[in-house]
Amino acid sequence: MSRIIFVTVGSTGFDQIISLVTSTPFLQLLISQGFAKLVVQYGKSRNSFIKMQNNFINEIEIIGYDYKPSLREDMKIADLIISHAGSGSILEILRLYKPLIVVANENLMDNHQIELAIELQSKGYLVYSSIRCVKIF
Template sequence: MAPENQKTAFATVGTTSFDALVDQLISKDFLQTLHEQDYQRLVIQYGRGITEPQSRIVHGVEVRAYRYKPSIREDLENADLVIGHAGAGSVLETLTLNKRLLVVVNETLMDNHQAELAEEFASQGFLHWTTVSKLPTVFPALDWRNIKKYQPGKPELFAQYIDDFFGI
């Protein structure tokens, strides 16, 4: 639950650069949509990107941002919703905490395994996913009622699945 009973969205791009997502998140239109969904706070971990979001309040949504921290665990725990890239570590850590997760796939990556990972977890009912261009229309229409709680299994089996999936 968010501190001070404020509904919080946390966005993370990990160690990558995903300016298209960050730019979309800090747009006035998206912040208005967050406000309409009763969010009062957006915290953005923006990684190596060029876009450096400024702390401000837009449409009643407080925006905070940082490049990196030693751990994003506290931000994940305080979030009511996580919007993130499709990095396996970010996805698993978020799902293990049973947080609502909207994965935004970076379409500019070559051999985009992120899309495959997001599609697989979504097909199993653990998360929703979209692309940056579809985020403004997909986000307000999301239905979280049928999202399943992720039950972490044996990490070595997941590691083997990833190795097999990527042919390692």
């Protein structure tokens, strides 16, 4: 059975994570882990998503969009979710009992989102990672 990964950056842009998840090495890693589809909610990072389309490889289906009224359906079908560190997104994903990797956009805010992600990681609810070392589990 093919696996689906969903990436959400929220309402703001997060060019770094879009560049990471659409890079050839990351896509090859996804394929090696059995992922066949990558769905990306890129928010204001549309240009980053379009710029990275040259990296796309045929072995994985890649779909991207800026916004939808609700991300719940994409979250429900995902086998793994990578999300920005917004508390609303984190809580919605946790309610669905989905494996979650949280990556804080360190350029946006003070440390409250990072503190929340670290605390929830310490309780075993999610994996927190910096943009430099996103983990696949």
